[in-house]
Amino acid sequence: ETTLIFGEAGPNRGARAAALTQFTEDATRLSEGDLQFDIQWGGALFKAGAALSGIADGVADLGTVISVYFPQEMVAYGIADLPLKNDDAWVGMKATDDLMRNNAGITNSLADMNLVYLGTFTTSAVHIGCKGAAIRSVDDIKGLKVRGVGAYGKAFQDLGATMVPMSVYDAYQGLDSGLLDCSQGYSYATAALKQQEVINSYTLLNWGQVGALGILMNKDAFDALSEADQQALLKAGEAMPDTLGELITIDNDKAVQTMKDAGVEIITLPDADREKLVTAGAPYIDAWIEQANAAGLDGAALLTEYRDLIAKYEAERAEQGYPWTR
Amino acid sequence: MLRRIERLLVDLSIAAVLGLCALITANVLLRALFNAGIPDSTVLVAELMVAAVVLPLAATTTARAHIAVELVANRLPPRVGDALIVLGSVFGLIALAPLIWAGWREATGVIEKGSFFYGELQLPKWPGRVIFLIGMVICWVRLALMVVTDIRTLRAGGRLADQHPEEAA
Amino acid sequence: MDGTLVGLVAFAALILLLGLRVPIAFALAGVATIGTFVMFAFRTGAFSPDRAFRPTASLVFSNSFDLIHSYDLSMIPLFVALGHIAYRAEITTKIYHAARVWLSAIPGGVAMASVMGCAGFSAITGSSIACASTMGRICAPEMLSMGYDKRLATASVAAGGTLGSLIPPSVLFIIYGIFTETSISSLFLAGILPGLISLLGFLLVIWLWVLRDPGAAPAGVDTLPLGQRLKAALEAWPAVLLFVIIVGGIYGGIFTATEAAAVCVAVTLLIGFAQRRLTWRAVIESLRETVVQTTSIFIIAAGAKIFVAFIALTGVAGDIVGAVQAADLSIPLLMLAIAAIYLLLGMFLDPIGIMVLTLPLLVPLVEGYGLDLIWFGVVVIKLLEIGLITPPVGLNVFVIASVVGKEVPIDRIFSGITRFLAVDVIVLALLMAFPILSLLIPNAM
Numbered sequence: 001e002t003t004l005i006f007g008e009a010g011p012n013r014g015a016r017a018a019a020l021t022q023f024t025e026d027a028t029r030l031s032e033g034d035l036q037f038d039i040q041w042g043g044a045l046f047k048a049g050a051a052l053s054g055i056a057d058g059v060a061d062l063g064t065v066i067s068v069y070f071p072q073e074m075v076a077y078g079i080a081d082l083p084l085k086n087d088d089a090w091v092g093m094k095a096t097d098d099l100m101r102n103n104a105g106i107t108n109s110l111a112d113m114n115l116v117y118l119g120t121f122t123t124s125a126v127h128i129g130c131k132g133a134a135i136r137s138v139d140d141i142k143g144l145k146v147r148g149v150g151a152y153g154k155a156f157q158d159l160g161a162t163m164v165p166m167s168v169y170d171a172y173q174g175l176d177s178g179l180l181d182c183s184q185g186y187s188y189a190t191a192a193l194k195q196q197e198v199i200n201s202y203t204l205l206n207w208g209q210v211g212a213l214g215i216l217m218n219k220d221a222f223d224a225l226s227e228a229d230q231q232a233l234l235k236a237g238e239a240m241p242d243t244l245g246e247l248i249t250i251d252n253d254k255a256v257q258t259m260k261d262a263g264v265e266i267i268t269l270p271d272a273d274r275e276k277l278v279t280a281g282a283p284y285i286d287a288w289i290e291q292a293n294a295a296g297l298d299g300a301a302l303l304t305e306y307r308d309l310i311a312k313y314e315a316e317r318a319e320q321g322y323p324w325t326r
Numbered sequence: 327m328l329r330r331i332e333r334l335l336v337d338l339s340i341a342a343v344l345g346l347c348a349l350i351t352a353n354v355l356l357r358a359l360f361n362a363g364i365p366d367s368t369v370l371v372a373e374l375m376v377a378a379v380v381l382p383l384a385a386t387t388t389a390r391a392h393i394a395v396e397l398v399a400n401r402l403p404p405r406v407g408d409a410l411i412v413l414g415s416v417f418g419l420i421a422l423a424p425l426i427w428a429g430w431r432e433a434t435g436v437i438e439k440g441s442f443f444y445g446e447l448q449l450p451k452w453p454g455r456v457i458f459l460i461g462m463v464i465c466w467v468r469l470a471l472m473v474v475t476d477i478r479t480l481r482a483g484g485r486l487a488d489q490h491p492e493e494a495a
Numbered sequence: 496m497d498g499t500l501v502g503l504v505a506f507a508a509l510i511l512l513l514g515l516r517v518p519i520a521f522a523l524a525g526v527a528t529i530g531t532f533v534m535f536a537f538r539t540g541a542f543s544p545d546r547a548f549r550p551t552a553s554l555v556f557s558n559s560f561d562l563i564h565s566y567d568l569s570m571i572p573l574f575v576a577l578g579h580i581a582y583r584a585e586i587t588t589k590i591y592h593a594a595r596v597w598l599s600a601i602p603g604g605v606a607m608a609s610v611m612g613c614a615g616f617s618a619i620t621g622s623s624i625a626c627a628s629t630m631g632r633i634c635a636p637e638m639l640s641m642g643y644d645k646r647l648a649t650a651s652v653a654a655g656g657t658l659g660s661l662i663p664p665s666v667l668f669i670i671y672g673i674f675t676e677t678s679i680s681s682l683f684l685a686g687i688l689p690g691l692i693s694l695l696g697f698l699l700v701i702w703l704w705v706l707r708d709p710g711a712a713p714a715g716v717d718t719l720p721l722g723q724r725l726k727a728a729l730e731a732w733p734a735v736l737l738f739v740i741i742v743g744g745i746y747g748g749i750f751t752a753t754e755a756a757a758v759c760v761a762v763t764l765l766i767g768f769a770q771r772r773l774t775w776r777a778v779i780e781s782l783r784e785t786v787v788q789t790t791s792i793f794i795i796a797a798g799a800k801i802f803v804a805f806i807a808l809t810g811v812a813g814d815i816v817g818a819v820q821a822a823d824l825s826i827p828l829l830m831l832a833i834a835a836i837y838l839l840l841g842m843f844l845d846p847i848g849i850m851v852l853t854l855p856l857l858v859p860l861v862e863g864y865g866l867d868l869i870w871f872g873v874v875v876i877k878l879l880e881i882g883l884i885t886p887p888v889g890l891n892v893f894v895i896a897s898v899v900g901k902e903v904p905i906d907r908i909f910s911g912i913t914r915f916l917a918v919d920v921i922v923l924a925l926l927m928a929f930p931i932l933s934l935l936i937p938n939a940m
């Protein structure tokens with residue numbers, strides 16, 4: 001029996017925690033009880049900003065890595081954070097997982113850092129909640145004070161919003177006091193942080209998601225395991241899109257309902273405006289290609305591969321529905 | 327020589343605090359008046375924090391301003407109390423050594439990889455790490471020197487409390 | 496190697512080293528580093544030190560560096576600087592003069608005003624440490640120069656600082672809300688009444704203290720004519736302006752609490768230079784004190800952060816909670832056991848660290864008993880606040896100690912704290928026995 005230390009920066013609540021727990025339970029079951037886990041929640045061992053070295057150095061054997069903290073080292077994984085008009089959580093995760101698992105270049109560059117990819121999460125589609133203001137069209141963005149998320153925030157800035165530096169946990173107070181007009185986020189997180197108590201409107205952007213986060217393992221620790229245990233971990237990781245996809249889709253729907261019940265107006269952005277957002281995000285896709293090239297990867301080729309994968313899983317979903325509804 | 331370095335580091339730390347104040351205030355004013363902001367201000371603030379907090383470490387040590395519980399030590403004979411001060415410094419050497427080694431690995435690591443922070447300016451990660459390392463190293467050197475001179479003082483029959491740490495600060 | 500054993504040995508070693516006057520930061524970081532090394536070296540059963548170097552180094556570096564490399568905590572050096580600069584600009588002296596003139600009839604009135612100032616300030620910062628840093632720098636030296644008993648002057652501010660997290664807004668409530676999926680605004684509302692009860696308790700302590708020992712507070716001056724009292728109040732305008740800027744700015748949505756610190760320093764500099772009470776030389780001197788003080792606080796907090804990561808590795812917190820769970824206690828005994836766990840961990844660890852270590856395990860247990868999580872949150876925050884002023888590691892006490900320097904040794908501050916702790920225990924018992932005290936306001940909303 002081997003006990004692996006798992007470092008997670010987030011709390012033991014919510015969809016991601018449930019998917020993480022499911023991953024460890026799957027791995028234990030698939031290894032016939034050989035693999036046990038000691039999960040350290042809330043960044044008790046290391047915060048999100050130190051996850052990469054924490055895992056590579058063996059502070060934890062495996063853990064959650066959020067790519068945005070490592071734009072240089074995790075440039076390939078960062079593809080899953082781009083505004084590619086793929087807002088479906090399950091499709092996004094399947095495509096990302098497929099890429100990370102099967103692209104030899106990515107596997108090698110992770111191995112150079114003493115890391116092994118196991119499975120992927122997503123935070124799901126980026127939407128935006130506002131107090132006072134309401135975003136009904138792209139033109140409404142101009143002049144708003146916004147807490148942004150990654151490239152989605154940058155694109156908002158280009159559309160005339162002012163970025164306010166603030167942690168996601170302070171957003172509640174910022175919205176309440178009027179310091180923020182709007183805060184970008186994910187439906188389930190918006191509800192979990194009780195932002196429905198302070199916002200009046202929630203605009204569904206249907207633009208893209210933040211999906212570059214997942215479970216990486218220390219390569220030395222991985223190599224030290226038996227072949228069977230290694231397969232158990234990889235298999236458990238491969239099941240994550242289905243587990244989290246179901247959880248997060250349900251949670252997001254529930255969260256939107258919670259917001260509605262709290263009197264928050266739910267706005268869907270018209271298609272024409274959604275296209276404008278996609279256009280506004282394009283420079284950051286190009287910037288990513290440059291970065292990937294600089295890191296010795298073929299950025300354009302990776303992007304094509306990723307877009308093809310998104311199309312593949314979109315088709316699968318269209319034909320068969322989600323795995324949990326089949 | 328070390329005194330001058332310490333003083334320089336404290337001055338840099340003061341500059342960092344003024345920088346924090348100026349940067350954040352400017353950001354508030356820009357937002358309130360012009361609906362604008364300083365790019366990557368959170369990263370800049372965090373990096374300045376490292377300078378503000380870590381650089382005065384050696385001067386704090388020289389001033390014997392590290393907080394300690396003196397309840398027991400004050401009830402012991404003075405010479406024993408002085409010996410405990412030396413023990414504290416020795417323990418400091420032990421406590422900081424792994425941080426220095428780790429800081430070196432980390433600093434060289436981010437320089438090698440060219441790591442940067444996510445943001446508009448893609449600010450490099452090395453400055454904060456290098457500043458952390460410098461602060462720790464100078465503090466360690468100061469502690470080591472203090473151990474040597476304190477032991478010398480004690481052997482010569484002197485008292486550590488007789489020294490005037492105020493000049494250092 | 497049994498993690499719980501390593502953890503308990505580490506606690507014992509820490510007490511021993513602190514007793515031997517090893518600087519607190521070095522003791523925390525050193526014990527945690529050695530303990531971490533032991534844990535990693537024995538991971539496979541046999542002692543293999545070569546496998547422990549890298550993870551140990553990585554753990555100690557990231558935990559100390561990440562604590563310092565923080566946007567949110569920039570509030571602390573800035574609020575400390577605010578205290579120093581406002582002192583040099585004679586802003587704080589003017590408030591104290593006004594307080595003294597107006598409160599001359601009340602024995603210990605200025606100490607009471609200081610604690611109320613802490614309550615007011617805690618409604619702003621959301622952090623107990625920031626609260627103690629600022630109010631400590633402003634209040635403690637002024638009270639000392641007025642002739643207050645050293646223990647009273649320092650302990651009242653250290654205790655007053657603990658109101659920072661109970662009175663909203665509060666970082667601790669936000670973290671608790673995230674770990675329990677409870678409403679943060681309900682938690683904020685729930686903290687108000689217990690915060691005010693704690694405040695009343697502290698005022699009572701000061702009143703009784705001065706009643707029993709009139710020498711602890713300076714003798715009251717004769718009540719001055721109204722005209723002179725009004726003049727004293729008017730002269731305190733810069734302080735009032737600062738307060739209006741902070742409160743108006745935060746609640747008016749112009750800046751965050753972190754930004755408020757910077758804006759206040761800038762405004763104080765402006766007022767000080769305009770009134771010709773500040774020179775650049777004086778500013779630099781204040782900042783010299785600021786940075787040495789900030790460093791001595793942060794290095795302890797960084798040591799404490801490393802210690803938390805080490806304790807996480809040992810699993811000792813989980814084992815203790817597991818033992819409580821296995822004991823299948825009645826609700827009153829469960830609450831007593833939880834209080835004991837928090838008070839024990841609170842002796843050594845910082846509030847956020849304790850929450851991260853305990854909440855994932857405790858909350859399901861508490862939920863299983865069908866207890867109200869909002870009420871439980873208030874109890875937890877109160878327990879964590881108490882931990883900030885209990886020996887041997889009491890961060891608020893260290894903050895005050897760093898402010899007053901060698902004039903008042905830590906042991907004197909801790910000795911003054913005991914009376915405030917006694918009241919805290921009574922308040923805690925009330926909060927545990929009568930959940931309505933916490934739930935009244937959130938339920939009414």
Ligand code: NA
Binds near residue numbers: 618619658661663
């Ligand atoms: Na507060």
Ligand code: NA
Binds near residue numbers: 842843882884886
């Ligand atoms: Na304590």
